[in-house]
Amino acid sequence: MTLQPHADAILPEKIFHTTVVDLNYAERSGNRPAIVFLHGIGRTWRDFLPLIPAFAESQVYALDLRGHGKSGRVANAYASGDYAADVIAFLKHNLDRPAVILGHSLGGMIALRVAAEVPKLVRAIIVGDTVLCRDSLASSMYQELFVGLYEIVMTRAPGQQLAKRLAQVQVRVPGLEEPVGLGELLGNRTDLQEWADCLEMLDPAALRAIIDASTFKDFDCEGVLKRIHCPVLILQANPQLGGLMSEEALEKVQRHLPHVEVARFRLLGHALHLGRAQPVIEAVEKFMAAISI
Incomplete structure (x- = not known):
């Protein structure tokens, strides 16, 4: 992940008090309609720093989800x-x-649900390589990865020690017979340390809810899709590079949302904009221009 200089000065952080939990968020003013950024499991709003500067005229809100970053735990x-x-x-x-x-990953699933539940508050949604059902996650490399992440988070080790342990977590990569350590897979100490810093702030219960499927228990994919009427852009990563959204899952979305736009990234894995921001920016800008945003 490439952090922009003086990010905190550009995007001051604030706290929003819900009736249940305090949400940390970053905000930037702008004249165009707001873009609300929702990150994936175990991450923070800072994942979107590679994207936010491209939308200089837009009001920006980037949230830390409950249990993540500086937001409260429940x-x-x-x-x-x-x-x-x-x-x-x-x-x-x-x-x-x-x-x-x-929304990216978990954030994409949340974006879908929000668009279904409060359509008057949502102009459009952009869904980055999300998981639409528990089964597709269980059959991927990520179930094993999340178990490994949970084990190291539960050690309560500080960030630098977490980074070392994170590097040793083994994952099965499509096309490779033997598991690969995350340190070798990422090949970048900065990315590894930033991930460890995110995990240090993470409520382990949020990760456990992914592993035991509690997060998905109330997500009726077809029911949600049927209630979405706003423009939708799907950012599909390459499943052969670790992308979560299969062609079968995409076909399900298209059956219920026949006018959905799809941007396929054959050279990007699940991380999408954390791998290469520019192709993602171009796809989002094209979509927003087409719907006059």
């Missing part, structure tokens, strides 16, 4: 509806017109 409340309720409360309090929601 015992045993990490179902998709819990996350969505936080975002809905945030939108109702902070926005005076519908926003674009850009």
